[in-house]
Amino acid sequence: MIYTCTITPSIDYTTYLPKFKTGKLNRTNDVHYYPGGKGINVSRVLSRLGTPNQALGFAGGFTGHYIEEFLQTEGVATDFIQTEEITRINVKIKSDEETELNGPGPALNEGQLSELAEKVRAMEKGDWFVLAGSLPDSIPISYFMELADICRNREIRFVLDTSGPALKELVKAKPFLIKPNEHELGELFDIEISGKQQALSYASKLIESGLGHVIVSMGGEGALLVTKDEAVSAKAPKGQVVNTVGSGDSLVSGFIASYANGFDAIKAFRYGVACGSATAFRSDLCEKQDAEALLSQVVLHPINKEDVTS
Ligand SMILES: Nc1ncnc2c1ncn2[C@@H]1O[C@H](COP(=O)(O)OP(=O)(O)OP(=O)(O)O)[C@@H](O)[C@H]1O
Numbered sequence: 083m084i085y086t087c088t089i090t091p092s093i094d095y096t097t098y099l100p101k102f103k104t105g106k107l108n109r110t111n112d113v114h115y116y117p118g119g120k121g122i123n124v125s126r127v128l129s130r131l132g133t134p135n136q137a138l139g140f141a142g143g144f145t146g147h148y149i150e151e152f153l154q155t156e157g158v159a160t161d162f163i164q165t166e167e168i169t170r171i172n173v174k175i176k177s178d179e180e181t182e183l184n185g186p187g188p189a190l191n192e193g194q195l196s197e198l199a200e201k202v203r204a205m206e207k208g209d210w211f212v213l214a215g216s217l218p219d220s221i222p223i224s225y226f227m228e229l230a231d232i233c234r235n236r237e238i239r240f241v242l243d244t245s246g247p248a249l250k251e252l253v254k255a256k257p258f259l260i261k262p263n264e265h266e267l268g269e270l271f272d273i274e275i276s277g278k279q280q281a282l283s284y285a286s287k288l289i290e291s292g293l294g295h296v297i298v299s300m301g302g303e304g305a306l307l308v309t310k311d312e313a314v315s316a317k318a319p320k321g322q323v324v325n326t327v328g329s330g331d332s333l334v335s336g337f338i339a340s341y342a343n344g345f346d347a348i349k350a351f352r353y354g355v356a357c358g359s360a361t362a363f364r365s366d367l368c369e370k371q372d373a374e375a376l377l378s379q380v381v382l383h384p385i386n387k388e389d390v391t392s
């Protein structure tokens with residue numbers, strides 16, 4: 083079974099307007115209330131790809147209730163731990179630029195944290211545990227290290243998609259897969275990454291330290307996959323960008339769905355990139371047919387440190 087875990091879910095209040103002006107009253111055209119948070123997005127896309135999974139994490143209040151109901155209506159299995167706090171609402175303003183306002187995560191008590199750890203302990207060899215999204219500062223990183231240790235001891239594939247200090251610490255647990263974007267990869271090394279050449283060399287350092295797969299996503303430029311044996315670059319398909327929120331999560335879903343169905347890492351990566359772009363080209367997350375229609379446009383190139391130019 084594939085389990086996703088979103089410690090800080092959200093409702094993504096997504097609204098469109100031609101020109102967003104800060105400090106002014108802006109009236110918007112179109113409004114959507116999507117269940118969000120990175121692990122939840124991974125679950126939604128996995129389900130759309132026909133891959134069974136369960137969404138774990140924490141949710142509470144009327145917003146938490148909305149998220150659970152929405153997911154269940156879509157056929158996504160959920161097993162959230164209830165919080166007293168209301169789950170956050172993140173604001174996504176789609177205008178000539180994309181502006182995001184993400185709220186903080188919930189304060190969680192020891193009981194709630196041990197409940198999640200119990201769920202991870204109950205997972206079995208061959209399962210996947212996808213920990214995605216921001217991790218509140220109030221929870222010690224040692225707690226997540228413990229979850230990663232459980233995964234290692236039980237041969238559960240640990241996938242990590244987070245950012246900041248938590249990412250820096252948790253890469254030491256040598257996840258099966260991480261998917262930083264360029265900025266997040268840079269944060270890991272306290273530098274600014276720009277271009278595929280530099281991304282490749284830093285992703286390679288992570289692989290040398292023992293990680294299984296590193297996918298560096300680079301928005302409209304595509305992505306890189308680096309493993310112990312190979313490195314490939316993918317160009318993203320071209321299209322009309324509508325909403326890129328969740329495109330990184332869709333990449334992760336496409337990779338996992340394909341790999342879990344027996345495809346090798348390169349094919350899984352290609353499928354993931356198609357899913358990421360298919361999401362960028364619509365308001366909500368991609369559907370299977372959108373991704374498959376783009377697959378032939380995802381061109382892969384093997385790369386090495388010498389021949390990548392930018
Ligand atoms: N403008 C774009 N055009 C085509 N494809 C895109 C575009 N933006 C994103 N994508 C696709 O989505 C993938 C992931 O995008 P990106 O690097 O923006 O992820 P991210 O920063 O993790 O996003 P998020 O956190 O919102 O999920 C890219 O590798 C690419 O395949």
Ligand SMILES: O=P(O)(O)OC[C@@]1(O)O[C@H](CO)[C@@H](O)[C@@H]1O
Binds near residue numbers: 184216217245330
């Ligand atoms: O604040 P975090 O947890 O870093 O990111 C949360 C978030 O921006 O990520 C998803 C897109 O990847 C959105 O659904 C959600 O609002």
